[in-house]
Amino acid sequence: MSYSREEVKAITDKILNMVSAEAAEVDFSGGERSATRFANSTITANLVEHDQQVAITVYYGKKSATVSTHQFDDASLKAAVAQAQELAKRRPENPEMMPLVRPPQDYVGVEAALPAAVSFGPAERAQMVKKSIEICEKKGVLGAGYIPKMHWTDATANSEGLFAYNRYAEASFILTCRTPDGGGSGWSGTTGMKDVSQIDAGMLTEVAADKALRSQKPRALEPGNYTVILEPRPAARFLSLMVGALNARAAEEGRSFMSGAERGTTKIGQKVFGDNVTIRSEIGNPILRQTPIGPDGLAARSIPWVEKGVVQNLFYDRFWASKQGKAPTATQPGQSLVMEGGTATVDEMIKGTRRGLLVTFFWYIRPVEQMTLLNTGMTRDGLFLIENGEIVGPVQNFRWNMSPAVGLNNISMLGKPVPMHTGEAYDNPGTALVPAMRIEDFRMTSISPAV
Numbered sequence: 332m333s334y335s336r337e338e339v340k341a342i343t344d345k346i347l348n349m350v351s352a353e354a355a356e357v358d359f360s361g362g363e364r365s366a367t368r369f370a371n372s373t374i375t376a377n378l379v380e381h382d383q384q385v386a387i388t389v390y391y392g393k394k395s396a397t398v399s400t401h402q403f404d405d406a407s408l409k410a411a412v413a414q415a416q417e418l419a420k421r422r423p424e425n426p427e428m429m430p431l432v433r434p435p436q437d438y439v440g441v442e443a444a445l446p447a448a449v450s451f452g453p454a455e456r457a458q459m460v461k462k463s464i465e466i467c468e469k470k471g472v473l474g475a476g477y478i479p480k481m482h483w484t485d486a487t488a489n490s491e492g493l494f495a496y497n498r499y500a501e502a503s504f505i506l507t508c509r510t511p512d513g514g515g516s517g518w519s520g521t522t523g524m525k526d527v528s529q530i531d532a533g534m535l536t537e538v539a540a541d542k543a544l545r546s547q548k549p550r551a552l553e554p555g556n557y558t559v560i561l562e563p564r565p566a567a568r569f570l571s572l573m574v575g576a577l578n579a580r581a582a583e584e585g586r587s588f589m590s591g592a593e594r595g596t597t598k599i600g601q602k603v604f605g606d607n608v609t610i611r612s613e614i615g616n617p618i619l620r621q622t623p624i625g626p627d628g629l630a631a632r633s634i635p636w637v638e639k640g641v642v643q644n645l646f647y648d649r650f651w652a653s654k655q656g657k658a659p660t661a662t663q664p665g666q667s668l669v670m671e672g673g674t675a676t677v678d679e680m681i682k683g684t685r686r687g688l689l690v691t692f693f694w695y696i697r698p699v700e701q702m703t704l705l706n707t708g709m710t711r712d713g714l715f716l717i718e719n720g721e722i723v724g725p726v727q728n729f730r731w732n733m734s735p736a737v738g739l740n741n742i743s744m745l746g747k748p749v750p751m752h753t754g755e756a757y758d759n760p761g762t763a764l765v766p767a768m769r770i771e772d773f774r775m776t777s778i779s780p781a782v
Contacts, residue, residue: 680769
């Protein structure tokens with residue numbers, strides 16, 4: 332299911348013409364979510380969902396209400412508009428409500444729906460599954476995989492004449508291999524790929540299968556501080572733990588790691604991370620699938636968040652920016668995120684490590700203390716001891732307690748940035764370009780006896 336710009340604008344125009352409130356905004360979303368799941372050498376499910384929705388928000392002064400509907404016939408749209416208007420009249424005023432964004436907004440041209448990704452369907456996914464299963468059977472492991480695909484359209488329109496449209500397509504390949512006795516496990520994957528030709532199911536299966544075989548019969552190590560090499564997936568999860576702190580309001584109100592020493596100040600301009608930490612949102616990046624539409628329909632723009640360890644910007648929403656006399660930030664911190672890397676491969680990181688751990692996956696990360704960004708989590712799917720530049724064997728998993736405020740000051744080597752989802756799940760937007768990283772003095776607090 333595909334929605335052209337003209338089709339979407341016709342829908343949003345129709346809804347706006349039905350509204351009798353003082354102002355209105357319509358957010359459109361629709362398209363295809365599909366996926367193939369496989370396990371135990373067979374496809375277990377082919378899933379497809381075609382969905383569409385409009386969220387209609389109406390305004391009376393500083394009062395507003397939003398009603399959503401999946402039905403686009405005139406009767407359903409009129410009912411949703413009427414319900415939103417009735418609810419809005421009964422709502423209390425919102426003192427932080429901002430006027431609607433007005434055109435013109437100069438949106439960056441982004442080609443996010445490549446033809447191969449748009450047509451990527453069950454047949455193409457089945458070929459990947461076939462290749463993966465053949466390798467698993469040859470290696471003697473059991474593979475369980477997930478290949479999600481999204482072909483989606485988002486748009487926003489308002490009664491001031493604004494209309495913003497974006498269509499994208501992306502796919503991922505995620506695989507966990509286990510030994511038949513369940514004693515070894517390995518993960519591999521690539522996520523959020525708008526160029527599906529870059530998904531190498533065979534190579535990813537080889538990696539996951541080898542990890543599973545090598546992770547059998549792990550030995551126990553004492554908890555403590557270790558040099559760790561984070562492959563891109565755990566590196567992306569670790570990076571995500573500091574993105575939420577890039578909020579100006581929380582910082583200026585003294586509720587954030589980015590708060591300054593004095594009330595109302597922030598760490599903008601201060602060196603907070605290591606020299607090798609540069610993080611930015613890059614609209615128009617040729618690899619990442621991204622949207623040119625920023626918060627409230629603003630035109631998204633590339634923005635540096637951290638440059639060589641120095642905090643350059645924090646996110647100001649429209650209300651807080653107006654209160655502080657600043658321009659609003661047109662890009663969310665997690666949008667089109669890129670962390671600059673280096674040239675080292677994971678193998679080179681291993682060769683340069685006297686004693687440490689190779690971490691291939693993080694599981695169950697939860698916040699502990701927001702002012703320091705302290706988080707706790709666990710390793711999974713292959714944890715390996717490195718001694719004198721070589722992997723000497725698997726070790727039992729650990730629970731860890733660590734803050735990116737500390738870890739991103741202790742990076743000693745960086746790899747090439749690759750696409751990797753920063754969140755726990757893989758279906759929603761959130762893929763960033765993240766390098767593998769070697770971090771010194773990473774705190775492992777206790778053994779976590781699981782594979």
